Amino acid sequence: MDKIKVLSIFGTRPEAIKMAPVVRAMQQDDRFLPITVVTGQHREMLDQVLKIFKIVPEYDLNVMGKGQTLSTITNKVIIGLDTILENEQPNLVLVHGDTTTTFAAALSAFYHQIAIGHVEAGLRTWNKYSPFPEEMNRQMVDDLTDFYFAPTSQSAENLRKENHASEKITVTGNTAIDALKMTVQDDYQNPELNEIFDKGNKVVLVTMHRRENQGEPMQRVFRAVRKVIDQHEGVEVVFPVHLNPKIQEMAQKELGNDSRIHLIKPLDVIDFHNAIARSYFVMTDSGGVQEEAPALNKPVLVLRDTTERPEGITAGTLKLVGTEPQDVTNAMIELLENQSIYKKMASAKNPYGDGDASLKILDEIAKSIKR
The missing domain is CATH 3.40.50.2000 (Glycogen Phosphorylase B;)
Structure with missing residues (x-):
């Protein structure tokens, strides 16, 4: 059986921390052919995370510039992904959360008619300017998404309220908890x-x-x-x-x-x-x-x-x-x-899962993607 080609894209430090466990799990899973793209929306802080989690991207758009605006980041990511998506033709583009990188990557995947998976889907404040621009980034990405990986039952319910199909929504927990298993150390010294x-x-x-x-x-x-x-x-x-x-x-x-x-x-x-x-x-x-x-x-x-x-x-x-x-x-x-x-x-009980979100995401992708 052909491997599932998944193109994961992220650009900021928080995205990288939460996507690192997914990328690492995919690299160790014979069902997948992972491709990693970073945008460099946060350059120095992103590179720090990549080094720690030992992730070497196949592509780096390096969009960060002095005095960058939301418009320039969006534009650079969409244009930068054009050739990559045309050449790679992945089965799925996997995005995370609510950044400008996330929105631009999802829009680019839509333009290329490639399926989109959204890690940490369904979070809402229902106030389009709080947080800004993240709230609307997340809502617009969810309008384009094909497979929703909701961290909690509440975020899944938010998606259903917006008439997103229940069969496309999976409650996984949050990959942030997966990352903690890889970073918190009893013998930590600094x-x-x-x-x-x-x-x-x-x-x-x-x-x-x-x-x-x-x-x-x-x-x-x-x-x-x-x-x-x-x-x-x-x-x-x-x-x-x-x-x-x-x-x-x-x-x-x-x-x-x-x-x-x-x-x-x-x-x-x-x-x-x-x-x-x-x-x-x-x-x-x-x-x-x-x-x-x-x-x-x-x-x-x-x-x-x-x-x-x-x-x-x-x-x-x-x-x-x-x-x-x-x-x-x-x-x-x-x-x-x-x-x-x-x-x-x-x-109080942590509501964000027990650290196996990445495996749940991969299992759902393997079950859902037609090869």
Whole structure:
């Protein structure tokens, strides 16, 4: 029987982390002929993940440019994929999540009349500008998709509400949990992080980067964080600061020159996952971290007004706090001072699966693709 040719495409660090377990599993599965394409939408951070997971792409579109816009990324990806799809003629194009790479790749596959599989399909906020542009990227991709790999029953139900065929929807769990099995280590060592975590203080891990939070919302959060740290001596913050110059500048302005607030360079995936595992709780506006931290029994304060991951709110692993200073302050103090609430969030059941999402995805592809 002919092997199934699957072209997997991704371009950002979060996509790469979540697609790496799928690509690695495919490389070890005789049913498949995998082809990997990266767009380089996030260049340096993407390359870091590829190296860690030992993935060598067959194609690299290298679209990242100075001052790039959503329009230029979309245009470069569609044009760059034209020749690749014509030459390779895969049975399936596999995309992930909600990035501009994801939308442009799905549109290109549609133009070439090639079947599309969407990993992490069905997440919704129902607000087209929150998160921006991710919410509409995901909705538009799902309108083009042939095979939906939904991480939870809630995301599958969202797809059914939009009249996507039930027989094309498979609940798989989230591949982020698969990745954690490959990165979190009992004997993990990092001298820079060890120096912080080994003091015995409560360490709060912070990440913040979303477009809609840049500017005043981010400033409000940073000031709230500093206020809480100033009032709690046994607490420290680790903040791997995004490479965006505007975020770097604001972080230094609002959080710099404090011995218990550590503004560090972005961490690779192994360092970051192990930092989550050693932290007390996490504050983030990232989507992926909302899945990763609960799997490691860490409460998460979500620095957004909406989330496309409501399962975590329902389960009690996440708390949506937004960016208003008093809300952020209250939520931090509650987790730092109220052990009952902390333990309840830390022990809540992770709703995102048990780490076998990649195998479920491959089995469904093998069952569904006509060769």
